[in-house]
Amino acid sequence: MLTAEDKKLIQQVWGKLAGSEEDVGSETLWRMFHAYPPTKTYFPHFDLSQGSDQIRGHGKKVVAALGTAIKNLDNLSQALSELSNLHAYNLLAVLSPVFALQFLAQCLQVVLAVRLGKEYTPEVHSAVDKFMSAVAAVLAEKYR
């Protein structure tokens, strides 16, 4: 699914974020909660106010997981296996995983586009879109 060129572009883009991963994570989540209010239903136990420690903390986790995935693009299924189990078995409240993850993917792309401007070329956009689809598919693997 991901070509060699896609993988290169993804790794390059991620490299450009070095140092701002935490901000990217928390902005992505904040945008997701803001643009798609129903996604807040998955976090009833969180303080969802802007800049909350929980959003920052969770954003950091999400970005770290994506970073791991990017280091293991040839074996996403195994790299994300624990997370896949967690989402499937422990986070049972999630009703529509693929759907919800689409919103996260869209917001991550918006954050990248905001930060990278013209550097977020159609080729990079395409590679990241494919990557996020692959991640969503792996995370949803164990749901049924």
Added chain:
Amino acid sequence: MVHWSAEEKQLIAGLWGKVNVEECGAEALARLLIVYPWTQRFFASFGNLSSPTAIIGNPKVRAHGKKVLTSFGDAIKNLDNIKGTYSKLSELHCDKLHVDPENFRLLGDILVIVLASHFGRDFTPACQFAWQKLVSVVAHALARKYH
């Protein structure tokens, strides 16, 4: 009928005033064809779509992108009647063009990303919310006359 708050209307109109319709329209359509290559089947008569470079430079893609985004402008002028604004276009996309409405949602999301890349930090989360709502309403209106 969709309800738009004063703030949402302001965020939409405010950004729209700064949008270069020709550039953004061309870019959004080109990205649709690049990121979701199956959409190219609807544009078989457009000539060379063989690579991202070819697509971005294709004059028919640019012209059509401008047309599509210009029609968005009509929706923005008629936020209280988007259904009516897109009624004929909906019939066209169903009866003549045979486009799966899912593709409207994809184009809408791409447009949001294009705006984000052009406006950077000015494309705030509140702005994104208003625009995601707009593209969703437009996609819905375009799908409405399908049968």
